[in-house]
Amino acid sequence: MKISFVIPCYRSEKTLPVVVGEIKEKMQSMSNYDYEIVLVNDYSPDNTFGVIRQLCSENKNIIGINHAKNFGQHAALMAGFHFTTGDIVVCLDDDGQTPANEVDKLIEKIEEGYDAVYAEYEHKQHSGFRNWGSHLNKKMTEVMLGKPKELYVSSYFAVRRFIVEEMLNYTGAYPYVIGLVLRSTKNICNVTVNHRERMEGTSGYNLKKLLALWMNGFTSFSILPLRIASYSGSIIAFIGFIYAIYVIIRKIVDPTRMLGWSSTISVILILGGLILLVLGLIGEYVGRIFISINNSPQYVIRNVINYDAGDDSKN
Structure with a gap:
């Protein structure tokens, strides 16, 4: 041998x-x-x-x-x-x-x-x-x-x-x-x-x-990162839906209550950051596919x- x-x-x-x-x-x-x-x-x-x-x-x-x-x-x-x-x-x-x-x-x-x-x-x-x-x-x-x-x-x-x-x-x-x-x-x-x-x-x-x-x-x-991104997006969307219901109910119970701008901005920043993260991850996959189909050695x-x-x- x-x-x-x-x-x-x-x-x-x-x-x-x-x-x-x-x-x-x-x-x-x-x-x-x-x-x-x-x-x-x-x-x-x-x-x-x-x-x-x-x-x-x-x-x-x-x-x-x-x-x-x-x-x-x-x-x-x-x-x-x-x-x-x-x-x-x-x-x-x-x-x-x-x-x-x-x-x-x-x-x-x-x-x-x-x-x-x-x-x-x-x-x-x-x-x-x-x-x-x-x-x-x-x-x-x-x-x-x-x-x-x-x-x-x-x-x-x-x-x-x-x-x-x-x-x-x-x-x-x-x-x-x-x-x-x-x-x-x-x-x-x-x-x-x-x-x-x-x-x-x-x-x-x-x-x-x-x-x-x-x-x-x-x-x-592995495509697990993409799956994690999908699961994370689904979880955040579900949390956002529950929070929206909570805000509506709270507004109905107390019409004089003002919505907090700080919490709204926080939610926007979290969602925006998550979207950019997922887009970056997808872009990494797409970029590597592009390089591979161009027969990069x-x-x-x-x-x-x-x-x-x-x-x-x-x-």
Whole structure:
């Protein structure tokens, strides 16, 4: 059997050789498996692609992919999937926090019959902001995508080949790998691994990128936000109807009583805000549909190294 490692790379010129070296060392002890490593440079501003080029020249089992601009981690994974040939595909980070030397734990679970295996961390070494974002992402996937509460999803996971093939059938402009896995199989489990401190730099996920990632999950794989908006509108309309009846009855009982302008303005502001929120949500869906029907690409590849039986002519 063959294992394909896919690693999205961004600002990892110093950590990437360590991660690749750890994979190579681990695979020497797993001699019953062949392997390949697909490194996807997501338009990193440092010398990450230069390091990838050097690694590819040293090992023909390493494929280097260079994006023409930054498309994000999930688009980089999708790009890497297109170049994999393994029976099992393992995805991990480029910063060394996900222990490549524990990949055998994920593979063992795949061998037991699971379609997908996610690494679960006993003690996470992320920052407080990143942990907060992970918690919100966990809740979002549970509500919007139907993820089981007991399942922990992370960036370190292994899937069978048919899951990758199913994910590649998705050609939308906004890929969300977790959603693609969850819609492909329910035969998923967790395995506990160590989580290390970051060797270099800080996380590339800021608030803007986290919001964009969540929006992908909201709008690409679920219509639940639209349903929530419809339910909210119905509830507000019902409350408004009841309040109108109350005002009419109160006016009949006491004709001299004046209506309060402050309460009227408050109701107008609440309803106006809700309408704008729903319109914005609908606009987000329509905008993404428009971008998708215009065949906006998930990613654009500038060049590839070591692909097609070692042919470097694409470089």
